[in-house]
Amino acid sequence: MREIPLYSTFKKIESINKGMSGDKKYYIETVDKKHLLLRISDFSEYDQKKIEYDLIKKLINFDVNMPFPIDFGVCNEGKSVYTLLSWIEGEEVETILSTLTEKEQYKLGIESGKNLRKIHSLPAPQGIDDWSIRYFSVIDERLEAFRSEGIPFDGDKIILDYIETNKPLLENRPQCYHHGDYHMGNMILSKDGELFVIDWHTVDFNNYGDPWYEFNRLGTEFPAFASGQIDGYFNYNPPEEFWKLLAYYLSVSAITSIVWSKYFAPDRMNSILKLNKDILYWFDDMKNTVPIWYKSEFEM
Known part of the structure; x- marks a missing residue:
C-alpha cells in the first residue's frame, strides 16, 4: 500500500468488511480532508481492473452519478493492483x-x-x-x-x-x-x-x-x-x-x-x-x- 503515490496523504485507513467481491476495501481520509475508497486486488486481475477504471473515467463525462476516479496502478511489489475512487457518503x-x-x-x-x-x-x-x-x-x-x-x-x-x-x-x-x-x-x-x-x-x-x-x-x-x-x-x-x-x-x-x-x-x-x-x-x-x-x- 505504501507504493501508492497518494499514500503519504492518508491520515486514516479503515478496513471495510462488506460486499461479495474478493477485493480488499478501505475507507481513506486524507490530510486535506478528502474521503476516498481504496480497492486492492490480486495482480492477476490487472487487465479487468484497468477496463473497469477506464470505463468509470469515460462515464464520468456522461454525467452519471458515481464515484470519481482518482488513481489506478500496481502496489505491493507488483503483487496487487489498486483502484482509488472518491467516497460517497450516504x-x-x-x-x-x-x-x-x-x-x-x-x-x-x-x-x-x-x-x-x-x-x-x-x-x-x-x-x-x-x-x-x-x-x-x-x-x-x-x-x-x-x-x-x-x-x-x-x-x-x-x-x-x-x-x-x-x-x-x-x-x-x-x-x-x-x-x-x-x-x-x-x-x-x-x-x-x-x-x-x-x-x-x-x-x-x-x-x-x-x-x-x-x-x-x-x-x-x-x-x-x-x-x-x-x-x-x-x-x-x-x-x-x-x-x-x-x-x-x-x-x-x-x-x-x-x-x-x-x-x-x-x-x-x-x-x-x-x-x-x-x-x-x-x-x-x-x-x-x-x-x-x-x-x-x-x-x-
Whole structure:
C-alpha cells in the first residue's frame, strides 16, 4: 500500500468488511480532508481492473452519478493492483427503501432509471457479434444444465417454452456498455439527496450488451421503486417490446439460478424457487408480459 503515490496523504485507513467481491476495501481520509475508497486486488486481475477504471473515467463525462476516479496502478511489489475512487457518503438504498413511502420509493426509482439511461449512452465496441449470439453462447449451456440436473417445479415448462419461443426477440438488439450489477444494493443515497451508483467490478458479458438486459436485477420486492426505475429510464413511456424482453431476462435469470444455487448456494434454493413461481404469477403464466407489480399511479 505504501507504493501508492497518494499514500503519504492518508491520515486514516479503515478496513471495510462488506460486499461479495474478493477485493480488499478501505475507507481513506486524507490530510486535506478528502474521503476516498481504496480497492486492492490480486495482480492477476490487472487487465479487468484497468477496463473497469477506464470505463468509470469515460462515464464520468456522461454525467452519471458515481464515484470519481482518482488513481489506478500496481502496489505491493507488483503483487496487487489498486483502484482509488472518491467516497460517497450516504446510505445504501437497499437498507432504507423499507422506511420510505411508496412515493419516495418511486422517486428514487426514477433517479435510478435516469442514471441507467446515462450509463447506456456509451456504445459497445464496434465489430462485436450480434447480441443473440453472445447471449446464447452462455445461456444455452445454463438452460441445458437446468433441463438435465435442475430441480423441477410446477410451471417450469411454461417458462422454458416462453424462453425458446421468444429467442428471436434478442436478434439485432442494440448494444452498449453495462454497469454489470445494477440493483439497489449498489446504489447510495447521499446526504444531499442524490442517488449514486457504486461497485463497478462485476463482469457480465464483458460489461456490454443489450441495454435492457440490465433490468434482470430489478428490485421487484419494492414495486414502487421498480416501477420508477422503468419510468425514469423510458421517460414514463416503456415500449411494448421492453415488456417482452423484461419477462425474458427475468425468467432466464431465475430458472438458470436453480442449478447455480444447487452447487454454490443451497441455502438460497427456496428463495430462488419462489422467485420462479413469482415470475409465473407476475406474468400470468407468461401470457401477459406487463408484470402485475408495475404501477403508474406513483407518478408525481
